[in-house]
Amino acid sequence: MRAASTTTTTSTSTSSAGAATVAPTEPVTGGLGDSPLRPDGALKVQGRFAFSSDDRVDAMLHGATLRSPHAAARIVRIDIAPALAITGVRAVLTASDVPGTLTYGLIDDDQPVLADGVVRYQGEPVALVAADHPETARRALGSIVVEWEPLPVVADPDDVIAGTARELHPRGNVFRRQDVACGDQELVGEVRVEGTYEIGMQDQAFLGLEAALGIPDPDGAGVELFVATQWLHEDRKQLSACLGLAPERVRLTLSGVGGAFGGREDLSLQVHTALLALHTRRPVRMQYTREESFFGHVHRHPATIWMRHHADRDGTLRRVEARMVFDGGAYASTSHAVLFNAITHAQGPYRCLNATVEGWAVRTNNPPCGAMRGFGVVQACFAHESQMDRLAEACGLDPVEVRLRNAMVTGDRLITGQVVDSVAPVERCIRETVALPMPPDGPGGDAADPRLLPGGVGLTTDAAHVRRGVGFGVSIKNLMYSEGFDDYSTARCRLADGVATLKFATAEVGQGFVTLAQQIARTRLGVSDVVLEPIDTSIDSSGSTSASRQTWMSGGAVDAACRAVRSRLLDAVAQRHSIEVEALEIVGTDVVSADGSLRVPVTEASAGLVIDESAHYRHRPTVEPDAQGQGDSHVAFAFVAHRAVVDVDPELGLVRVVQIATAQDVGVALNPLSVRGQIEGGIAQGLGLAVMEEIVVRDGIIRNPSFTDYLLPTALDAPEVVVSLVEEYEPLAARGQGSRRAAVHIGNTGDRCRDPQRDRAPDRPYAGATPGHLRMTTGPRLHLWEVVVDCAEPAVLAAFYAGLCGCEPHRFDDEWYWIEPASRGGGVADAGGPRIAFQRVPEPKVGKVRLHLDLGTDDLEGAVRRAVSLGAGRLGDPVTDAAGSFVVLADPEGHEFCVVTE
Amino acid sequence: MGWDAGDIVATMSVTSPDSLDAALAALADNPAAHVLAGGTDMMVELNFGRRSPAPVVSVGRIPELRGIDVDRSARFVRLGAAVTFSEFLASEAASQAPALAQAARTVGSLQIRNAGTFGGNLATCSPAGDTLPVLVALSATVELASRDGRRRVPVEEFMVGPKRSALKPGEIVAGVTVPIIDGWQGFATVGTRNAMVIAVCNAALVVDRHDRSVRLAMGSVGPTILRAPEAESVAARMLFGAEPTSARADLLVEFERRASAAVSPIDDQRSTADYRRHAVGVIARRLLDRASREMP
Numbered sequence A: 001m002r003a004a005s006t007t008t009t010t011s012t013s014t015s016s017a018g019a020a021t022v023a024p025t026e027p028v029t030g031g032l033g034d035s036p037l038r039p040d041g042a043l044k045v046q047g048r049f050a051f052s053s054d055d056r057v058d059a060m061l062h063g064a065t066l067r068s069p070h071a072a073a074r075i076v077r078i079d080i081a082p083a084l085a086i087t088g089v090r091a092v093l094t095a096s097d098v099p100g101t102l103t104y105g106l107i108d109d110d111q112p113v114l115a116d117g118v119v120r121y122q123g124e125p126v127a128l129v130a131a132d133h134p135e136t137a138r139r140a141l142g143s144i145v146v147e148w149e150p151l152p153v154v155a156d157p158d159d160v161i162a163g164t165a166r167e168l169h170p171r172g173n174v175f176r177r178q179d180v181a182c183g184d185q186e187l188v189g190e191v192r193v194e195g196t197y198e199i200g201m202q203d204q205a206f207l208g209l210e211a212a213l214g215i216p217d218p219d220g221a222g223v224e225l226f227v228a229t230q231w232l233h234e235d236r237k238q239l240s241a242c243l244g245l246a247p248e249r250v251r252l253t254l255s256g257v258g259g260a261f262g263g264r265e266d267l268s269l270q271v272h273t274a275l276l277a278l279h280t281r282r283p284v285r286m287q288y289t290r291e292e293s294f295f296g297h298v299h300r301h302p303a304t305i306w307m308r309h310h311a312d313r314d315g316t317l318r319r320v321e322a323r324m325v326f327d328g329g330a331y332a333s334t335s336h337a338v339l340f341n342a343i344t345h346a347q348g349p350y351r352c353l354n355a356t357v358e359g360w361a362v363r364t365n366n367p368p369c370g371a372m373r374g375f376g377v378v379q380a381c382f383a384h385e386s387q388m389d390r391l392a393e394a395c396g397l398d399p400v401e402v403r404l405r406n407a408m409v410t411g412d413r414l415i416t417g418q419v420v421d422s423v424a425p426v427e428r429c430i431r432e433t434v435a436l437p438m439p440p441d442g443p444g445g446d447a448a449d450p451r452l453l454p455g456g457v458g459l460t461t462d463a464a465h466v467r468r469g470v471g472f473g474v475s476i477k478n479l480m481y482s483e484g485f486d487d488y489s490t491a492r493c494r495l496a497d498g499v500a501t502l503k504f505a506t507a508e509v510g511q512g513f514v515t516l517a518q519q520i521a522r523t524r525l526g527v528s529d530v531v532l533e534p535i536d537t538s539i540d541s542s543g544s545t546s547a548s549r550q551t552w553m554s555g556g557a558v559d560a561a562c563r564a565v566r567s568r569l570l571d572a573v574a575q576r577h578s579i580e581v582e583a584l585e586i587v588g589t590d591v592v593s594a595d596g597s598l599r600v601p602v603t604e605a606s607a608g609l610v611i612d613e614s615a616h617y618r619h620r621p622t623v624e625p626d627a628q629g630q631g632d633s634h635v636a637f638a639f640v641a642h643r644a645v646v647d648v649d650p651e652l653g654l655v656r657v658v659q660i661a662t663a664q665d666v667g668v669a670l671n672p673l674s675v676r677g678q679i680e681g682g683i684a685q686g687l688g689l690a691v692m693e694e695i696v697v698r699d700g701i702i703r704n705p706s707f708t709d710y711l712l713p714t715a716l717d718a719p720e721v722v723v724s725l726v727e728e729y730e731p732l733a734a735r736g737q738g739s740r741r742a743a744v745h746i747g748n749t750g751d752r753c754r755d756p757q758r759d760r761a762p763d764r765p766y767a768g769a770t771p772g773h774l775r776m777t778t779g780p781r782l783h784l785w786e787v788v789v790d791c792a793e794p795a796v797l798a799a800f801y802a803g804l805c806g807c808e809p810h811r812f813d814d815e816w817y818w819i820e821p822a823s824r825g826g827g828v829a830d831a832g833g834p835r836i837a838f839q840r841v842p843e844p845k846v847g848k849v850r851l852h853l854d855l856g857t858d859d860l861e862g863a864v865r866r867a868v869s870l871g872a873g874r875l876g877d878p879v880t881d882a883a884g885s886f887v888v889l890a891d892p893e894g895h896e897f898c899v900v901t902e
Numbered sequence B: 001m002g003w004d005a006g007d008i009v010a011t012m013s014v015t016s017p018d019s020l021d022a023a024l025a026a027l028a029d030n031p032a033a034h035v036l037a038g039g040t041d042m043m044v045e046l047n048f049g050r051r052s053p054a055p056v057v058s059v060g061r062i063p064e065l066r067g068i069d070v071d072r073s074a075r076f077v078r079l080g081a082a083v084t085f086s087e088f089l090a091s092e093a094a095s096q097a098p099a100l101a102q103a104a105r106t107v108g109s110l111q112i113r114n115a116g117t118f119g120g121n122l123a124t125c126s127p128a129g130d131t132l133p134v135l136v137a138l139s140a141t142v143e144l145a146s147r148d149g150r151r152r153v154p155v156e157e158f159m160v161g162p163k164r165s166a167l168k169p170g171e172i173v174a175g176v177t178v179p180i181i182d183g184w185q186g187f188a189t190v191g192t193r194n195a196m197v198i199a200v201c202n203a204a205l206v207v208d209r210h211d212r213s214v215r216l217a218m219g220s221v222g223p224t225i226l227r228a229p230e231a232e233s234v235a236a237r238m239l240f241g242a243e244p245t246s247a248r249a250d251l252l253v254e255f256e257r258r259a260s261a262a263v264s265p266i267d268d269q270r271s272t273a274d275y276r277r278h279a280v281g282v283i284a285r286r287l288l289d290r291a292s293r294e295m296p
Ligand SMILES: Cc1cc2nc3c(=O)[nH]c(=O)nc-3n(C[C@H](O)[C@H](O)[C@H](O)COP(=O)(O)OP(=O)(O)OC[C@H]3O[C@@H](n4cnc5c(N)ncnc54)[C@H](O)[C@@H]3O)c2cc1C
Pocket: B034, B035, B036, B037, B038, B039, B040, B041, B042, B043, B044, B059, B081, B082, B106, B107, B108, B109, B112, B115, B116, B117, B118, B119, B120, B121, B122, B123, B124, B128, B129, B130, B131, B167, B171, B172, B173, B174, B196, B197, B198, B199
């Protein structure tokens, strides 16, 4: 693996070589291996997190999309005049208003920004409206007259393969036809099992609906977009092409993302929002409803997979045959890559030297499909694991035994000819899964609680009708982008006065990268304060938040930038103390020399310095496969085993999943809590696909575009999850610095990202966690950030005011505490209200305060009683004036404040 | 944060009368107005644009519609139309109509049960409405009121088709009267998910010891709630006849067969006609099985 390369260097160093003070080493908290809490966690649970749909600016317009009701039709005529005639409608756009490329796409740009004469799926965007009010926009959509000429709907991929379907697109009906062939193509095993498996279309069902806010530049030749997405720079590339603008005139900032799972990899409303903003020269906000969201993003490919496994009588796998047909829907999206993942994972995590795999990804008039968590491997896994069960049965083996017998190990060759040279703890995953505790005997426990039976409180079943089953599934999944893609990530680290600041464009979609980045900086630099700059396109790309790649790639970039900063810090210390730099290292929060003679806290060592470094990180190169699917096309792999305990009502086909036990090859769990969170979330989503989630499509029409009938697992459907983390260090680590392989599922999280520059306008922890209203301003933005109370005992005062206001006191250090009380309108500090901070000062209070706090309440006497019980002094009786009533009190340090009626 | 109300719907006028007469007058004056109770059906319709934001008469504050009365001597429970499922479940009426309580318990989530009402479930008249088969099996009576007077209609006659009821313009559901049964009653539903799911099919079984009758009502398997007289007679024979215990298993199977034969389900995105026909028979049989084992 290639070492990360450091590319930029700027520094201004000054002054103050402090004398070395030897102090005991403080361990870093919140570093790698810890589980600091994620900054968005509490906000999301409390409903206070600002999703992109919460972004607002003054005087913005509301965009809306007219969509095709037909799965296939010609547009004979569009009349937008009635819409334009409606008061409050500011723009109505059709395909002819697209200034740049008329189409876009991640791999093949075959998808129209707006339908140009023909629609190929139900819900395809046809026209856009911007209006003063969302309801006006909606009415305007209804007044646009479209004359349709319906076309025959191609809904069956087999018609495409058979060549009987009409041509759906000038670029053809087949997205990809790819085989994988290796070894003996004629081999016939002693035992053969075969089956055909169908996987339904799954929705990502992220809770944060698609939303964007576009703000045009004053000259109308550029646009700024706040959007929830997975890859800012790819969005920018496609956007600028469609808008006919230079990439630098299209600036994107990540807004609060409420889940992604692949569904935000393709553009949805980005171009539309920007087009409307540029046309109207006004800020434009767009947001999909839940129903529209089903039409607005790509889904997991439905697939039909036939497989035949050949084995020796003892269960040893000899050859896999497979035919995989993926229905890509109307446009290409990532079908090309999804199919490749599926066919190259046909063997599963098992040794198998001979394979014959035929893969098809085809175009139909069904909803477009693309990336979704698992990316093709899920479909393959369902098929190969069902086959392993059949094989076990045919050979008279236990399902676990047949899997163990064939488990892949490091050094084995995949059916693509690629050698698995990374850790492959398949056997260990299986054995650890089997060893995890089983749930108590069932079914239904003692059956007193109907919620423990299939059907729950619907009282569908009695315990006597239920059978308990146990199933196993093992899988292999590639990490990162494949097939020769030049993938990299970028990060920048600045260290000044003991505070590290990180900048990257890595989309935080809930996986926890922002926390992980801080953990890396804390461990590498021995600092506790790590500030995260907004996630935007003002720095080079970090690549996509997908393919299990960000912990490794952007983690690698942050790590490389931090290491570069560290080495310059050590240089400076070495110079200052005339010590060999090789003798220095950072231990805990100190710079120490090997012989122990020097020990300087990092805060002190970095005082007066500004060290600024950027880094790009790349993984090892991969190649495009040949016609037989051969080549080192994947970067690395992760493995997992699952055991499912399921109570089944066979007569009705209803189930309750009682427990999932899993051992997962996570590399090194950099944030164990976050890894577990990702595992549990992945299991819930997998369970959904297995037992209830499916977009039902008939003749190209979605029958259930709402959560009424697209069923997601509820808390009662979610099983107990028991997890074992299999942590085996990457043997490749020796090949290059920084090639630490991290969890497939590492999310992470963080918190404690505070603004160290207390006197500055907001320096947000990170854009994604920053609720608040975006405002258009020119020049510096200033707003009330916090009110600082000088005092003798910050801890005491913070506790007092927190108790009074019903919030939590936060400690930065002994000298500095703060609280985030609810503010006018019920918001909290980071939702726009100021916080109150308490800082220790040596001088005492003199005279009456000249600036005081008014705390609003609807229960004046109750509030006064609470204040007194918390240690306040009452300084007078209620006074009523024109504005309401108030009582003057003194806090425990004698600062006057008032409780007022609102 | 979140939605501004103005983002979703245009302004609509809402009156919130505090007496039944005032509500009936408001409806009579404004024939286009919608009655609003908990809004758990209506807001969904509005959000999907299936209903225009017309004037609304909210009935949630009308005392006459909020009462829960249990009359043990006359042997009935009366629920005001605006009584929520949660209110009913917390009241002593729940123990007097246990199958209705089982059905109410399956409606949506706690939030939906806190808002959704019996009147709304009746007026929506969905074939999948969870309280409806129970009300039919219990031979409940719906009270309807308009400015012109009141009338009482058996639930079976109130439902005239899928999402179609006997409500006339200007009329509202005032309440529903449910007999207290001496015997056994139970409810069961089938859904693809273990909570918060629209019924693929559901059924209620009531065994009335008083007149030695059995009533089976099934939902989501036809345009309205369906009874199965032929199955009911088999059940009555099994429970009240002189059949030997050895015949029990055969009678259960026969009951299931006749229940399945009595329905006319459709294919839709939730399920297929074949599965519904099969599943409703299975839960009907299980209900009868429970009755035969649990009946005092
Ligand atoms: C998430 C969710 C889950 C649900 N789950 C279930 C479920 O499991 N089972 C189930 O049966 N239902 C379910 N429902 C549907 C709904 O909650 C019920 O039908 C409920 O009983 C409706 O009552 P409401 O008071 O909210 O009616 P509203 O929405 O207020 O009104 C519904 C209709 O009835 C009319 N109406 C209301 N009250 C009266 C009255 N007194 N007189 C005349 N007309 C009236 C209204 O005009 C409207 O047409 C669910 C709904 C949601 C949103």
